[in-house]
Amino acid sequence: MTTTIAKGLEGVLFTETKLTFINGSEGILTHLGIPIQEWAEKSTFEELSFALLHGRLPGADELARFDAELRANREVPAELLSVIAAYPKGVHPMQALRTAVSHLSLFDAEAEDTAAEDRYRIGVRMIAQFSTIIAAIARAQDGQEIVAPRADLTHAGNFLYMLKGSEPTAEEARLFDIALILHADHGMNASTFTAIATASTLSDMYSAMTSAIGALKGPLHGGANEAVMDMLDEIGSVENAVPYISEKLDHKEKIMGVGHRVYKFFDPRSRVLRDYAAHVSEKQGKSHYYQILETIEKEIVDRLGSKGIYPNVDFYSGVVYSDLGIKKSFFTPIFALARISGWVASVMEYTANNRLLRPDAVYAGAKDQTYPELSDRQ
Ligand SMILES: CC(=O)SCCNC(=O)CCNC(=O)[C@H](O)C(C)(C)COP(=O)(O)OP(=O)(O)OC[C@H]1O[C@@H](n2cnc3c(N)ncnc32)[C@H](O)[C@@H]1OP(=O)(O)O
Numbered sequence: 001m002t003t004t005i006a007k008g009l010e011g012v013l014f015t016e017t018k019l020t021f022i023n024g025s026e027g028i029l030t031h032l033g034i035p036i037q038e039w040a041e042k043s044t045f046e047e048l049s050f051a052l053l054h055g056r057l058p059g060a061d062e063l064a065r066f067d068a069e070l071r072a073n074r075e076v077p078a079e080l081l082s083v084i085a086a087y088p089k090g091v092h093p094m095q096a097l098r099t100a101v102s103h104l105s106l107f108d109a110e111a112e113d114t115a116a117e118d119r120y121r122i123g124v125r126m127i128a129q130f131s132t133i134i135a136a137i138a139r140a141q142d143g144q145e146i147v148a149p150r151a152d153l154t155h156a157g158n159f160l161y162m163l164k165g166s167e168p169t170a171e172e173a174r175l176f177d178i179a180l181i182l183h184a185d186h187g188m189n190a191s192t193f194t195a196i197a198t199a200s201t202l203s204d205m206y207s208a209m210t211s212a213i214g215a216l217k218g219p220l221h222g223g224a225n226e227a228v229m230d231m232l233d234e235i236g237s238v239e240n241a242v243p244y245i246s247e248k249l250d251h252k253e254k255i256m257g258v259g260h261r262v263y264k265f266f267d268p269r270s271r272v273l274r275d276y277a278a279h280v281s282e283k284q285g286k287s288h289y290y291q292i293l294e295t296i297e298k299e300i301v302d303r304l305g306s307k308g309i310y311p312n313v314d315f316y317s318g319v320v321y322s323d324l325g326i327k328k329s330f331f332t333p334i335f336a337l338a339r340i341s342g343w344v345a346s347v348m349e350y351t352a353n354n355r356l357l358r359p360d361a362v363y364a365g366a367k368d369q370t371y372p373e374l375s376d377r378q
């Protein structure tokens with residue numbers, strides 16, 4: 001009997017979801033059946049978060065109440081801010097975020113509660129608080145005063161305000177809002193799966209979110225947005241882009257921000273981000289980052305398009321974030337700031353009909369061995 005192993009769990013279906021649909025061969029992504037392009041154009045991060053958490057669009061009153069709930073939950077305990085301010089300066093912001101979210105649980109007397117209403121309450125609070133925590137980490141690492149959240153700004157606007165200490169323009173806040181929308185959910189990606197796996201043991205929301213942050217951090221997943229910027233810095237000039245890519249491919253090395261487990265065509269989010277990156281680049285009089293990315297995209301599509309390798313969501317996002325004055329080490333925390341909504345919603349959806357996640361492996365090790373005494377071993 002032959003056993004087939006689904007390496008990397010590719011194509012394995014373990015649950016049903018009503019939240020996100022992806023057609024990888026045509027580059028289609030929908031939330032609740034609505035194309036991602038429409039969400040980006042017409043919606044807000046607050047509305048999409050409600051839609052993911054509830055599995056339906058909110059009415060105007062419901063949206064206002066949900067928005068008010070997020071605004072009311074932005075504060076984090078002062079003790080946590082003191083701890084964040086004392087983190088070593090050189091740590092990666094994702095290390096700091098993972099630690100701070102775990103630490104946050106210590107201040108929540110109901111952190112361990114796992115009924116659906118507890119998961120929802122904690123989840124909504126965390127969607128609001130991630131913003132405050134990430135901005136605090138950024139300020140502390142720069143040796144600047146931590147800025148308290150403001151309840152009169154949108155989720156996106158308030159984050160930029162806390163990060164920079166000054167109110168963003170309406171255009172900046174909207175651009176950031178769109179970036180959050182584009183990153184909010186994406187089916188059974190590695191970090192969402194990790195959150196679900198943790199929650200499936202009936203562990204608490206803080207543990208699920210902390211595990212998800214750890215999974216997002218890696219360069220094959222959310223960490224790729226920062227890795228793309230490292231690559232651009234290494235390439236340095238437009239002239240060097242093609243020789244750099246050729247050399248990497250000749251050595252069978254991966255190019256960051258391209259390729260995807262599900263998309264075998266353009267990731268639709270990368271198309272939206274490319275348009276914004278182009279706009280930002282024009283504004284700056286043709287940023288060299290954007291020009292290098294355009295050159296790499298052409299080279300990748302020419303050389304690897306037939307293998308189904310195209311730019312993914314992480315390819316152009318950094319150009320947009322840089323224009324908003326965000327440092328590259330904060331690109332992945334910003335991914336987490338958006339993806340928390342998808343994590344919470346997916347955990348809620350899965351645990352409503354929970355079963356412990358526990359795959360299996362084909363045993364390929366030694367059999368029928370006896371225990372050798374230490375003194376008898378080579
Ligand atoms: C938000 C996100 O998580 S989006 C993804 C972010 N990650 C990145 O951008 C990192 C770069 N990309 C990758 O490493 C991969 O494309 C992944 C991890 C995203 C998906 O990969 P998988 O589905 O596991 O594909 P796998 O790594 O097995 O690659 C399949 C083939 O495509 C090639 N390939 C895949 N991605 C790339 C890439 N970025 N550059 C060059 N070749 C690639 C592999 O070398 C392999 O070729 P082979 O069949 O000749 O050996």
Ligand SMILES: O=C([O-])CC(=O)C(=O)O
Nearest residue numbers: 185186188189190261313
């Ligand atoms: O779906 C995936 O595997 C990765 C991805 O694009 C995301 O998480 O946004």
